[in-house]
Amino acid sequence: MTRIALLTPDPTDPSYASKWPGVRDRLSAALAGAGIEAVATPWTDHVTGAAGLTGFSLVLPMIVWGYHRDHPRWLQACATWTAAGLPLANPTSVLAWNSDKAYLGRLAGRGVPMPETIWSDAVTTATVVAAFDTTGAERLIVKPTVSAGAWQTQLVSRGQIPTDLPTEAAMIQPYLPTIETAGETSLIFFGDRFSHAINKRPATGDFRIQDQYGGLYTPLVQPPAAALALAQQVLAAIDEPLLYARIDMVPDGDGRWLLMEAELIEPDIYLDHAPDGGAAFARAVRARL
Template sequence: MRPAFEAAGLKLVEIDWRAPLEDFADIALVLLGTAWDYQDHFGDFVAKLEALEARGIRVCNPSQVVRWNGDKRYLKQLGDAGVTTIPTLWFDEVKSSDVAIALDAFEATRVVVKRQIGAGGLGQHSFGQDALPQPGWRMGQPAMIQPFLPSVVEEGEYTFVFIDGEYSHGVLKRAAEGEYRIQSLYGGIEHAFEPQPEDLAQASAVFAALPFDDMLYCRVDMARLPSGELAVMEAEAIEPYLYPEQASDLGERMAAAVTRRLQSP
């Protein structure tokens, strides 16, 4: 993004989110990025964003978006709004017996256990009828259980990037051999792709259902259900990786969107 921002007369400065507020004194807008420990310190992270906003610094995305998006229970709200979601069971604490209950409830041979506040697939587990957790196993924090979707391995996971309310570009993410997690951390590979109109319409419906109209960016991740319909896995609006390698004009899009915000009241 840096060349495009410089061409637009903007300067990018990298500051650790834990830095003192005084270090942000000359900053007009904070663009969240690579704050990859926020999920383990979520309260502190949101409090810092609120403190920056209290000083008149614009934060993208705003703290209210971050607070809402940080807990994956937002998926329940999207489902209530008519968005196609993956069937999910929610727990304040997941025990080994809950995994067996979920397998029966979903009539599934395999499930995935995820943190309710998490990112990047970290702390995620997958269990099957033939590979149950050991007796006494606990997740140790609020979590969610979903049926494993074979399409994630067979077809991949689709990402739709939206910048300033408009669709920007698409990415198909494929897992490495023998792996189900699609993140590059686990050997996943990303490719640019042009979505079919019906798939883009489904992703756009997810974006339209989000209860905010001031997001600079959002990444909608989706996977295909056995019915053939895409279901939302995540609507990432905190500090998602936006796949600049798959979009030659991402820098220009972001620079233009930031400029509009700096020029508005």
């Protein structure tokens, strides 16, 4: 059986201890069906040296949850893996740039539609007040550009004095109320092939769609054609050899689909909702091998 490495969170970080083992088990079960053994190992064990990963045919960084809270070390790890020539999928270059949401600005520059965004190196109350004036929005989303799982993400209403603003680089966007009605739709791709889609809606009274905040996930038999077209546009704009990708999007009030995230590092790819149970994912890994 072919052995590959599956990078997991720092074992000393309790934040995801109740969830990531289930994701590991789903990935491992799908791969085992294709004759591939996934060996779990914390990414934090391989930051300054790659010797522990050199014996594997492939390295999947698909559960490196928590890297956003240790971003300098994450970038150091990516540099270590690049220098060692490790067979990572997705590529280490992607793992580095995709860890900072500033990449969304570059995709917007390539014609990918996304919400109006104000980028700030240091957000202050004055920055947020000015953003209300610039966008004309009644509510704004403020979040660090290095973030995951709605970490340090705030919903601020006009006239509200924001507190606990991000101290690092951040992005400010008008809040899209369609997140409450239409939800966020995630399209999952393996290689260049669409696999399945999930719709995610926040719990009543919340704006976050993550399941730890009560988000409701519903598999879609087929995503809207315009949503699929946007996902394909995003992948074409990225134009790098991706083994897996999750493209998250939301329609605006006019029904126009807008990119929220291109998740290329450690997305939950919802194999528990995949119609084939992950067979397409396993085939993509086998093809990469």
